[in-house]
Amino acid sequence: MSLGKVEAFRDNYPKLFEIPFNSTNKYQLSIHKHDMTRCLVVMKGAPERVINLCSKIRIGDKVHKMEDWKEVCIQTVDNLGSLGERVIGFCEGELPESEYPVGYKFSAEDLTFLEGNLVLVGLGSMIDPPRPGVPNAVELCRKAGIKVVMVTGDLPSTARAIARKVGIITPENLTREEIAKSRNINKDDIDPATCNAAVISGTELQELTTQELDWVLA
Known part of the structure; x- marks a missing residue:
């Protein structure tokens, strides 16, 4: 119209x-x-x-x-x-x-x-799709022992979806939010140490202790 x-x-x-x-x-x-x-x-x-x-x-x-x-x-x-x-x-x-x-x-x-x-x-x-070569670059970094971290201004849900598309978060790994959703419980009831992937908002990042930041980076 x-x-x-x-x-x-x-x-x-x-x-x-x-x-x-x-x-x-x-x-x-x-x-x-x-x-x-x-x-x-x-x-x-x-x-x-x-x-x-x-x-x-x-x-x-x-x-x-x-x-x-x-x-x-x-x-x-x-x-x-x-x-x-x-x-x-x-x-x-x-x-x-x-x-x-x-x-x-x-x-x-x-x-x-x-x-x-x-x-x-x-x-x-x-939709602003990642460049075609990004998934391959992420995989090459992983094979070389380089950990890839994505920093973005997107919403956490968008960032998580894009990270999965390019292989930063692999299919076998789940974030706290995804585990909580699958179990129908609050994400605060999930021990972060049991998760192999994380999506951290800017607000949460500012409130992390040094020990918590070390866990995220690990």
Whole structure:
């Protein structure tokens, strides 16, 4: 379905403010003039970040409370990630005219305008397959006694799927999450020492003790 030319949309909704994507926020947002007096904020970024910032979700023509759909959204993101797909969340919000009229001076240091105003409008996923020669290179490294570790900005589920595709995690090895899922228990009930593969998020990495980091590297 065609909605018209991009240039026409940009002319009709001029950009008033922008925060470029960065690894700390994990999103990009811009604020546009919606009509003569109102502003509209639009955002795209890491799905877990976008979902947590939204208080509502739009399904069809209706808007619902996010709390009623949050687990469904998180599970959807995880399912897409497990297929090796990269997921992006999209949201928007019309800002209250009484607080944020056209002409208001927005600042990246004050993000209170996001609170309670964002509506999740969709999740998009894409496949960015590894280069064809990567699996063979990983196998050659393994035969040479070189351990391969992947560092990525992807979701843990996406990273795990890609690591399996290229042979970093081999079929006979399971992560804590995979063992827990197969036994239908919490991953915290699995002893990490019994696992031969690991996917560690950035947040978890910062909280690891030296001993725990040694285990991960081993």
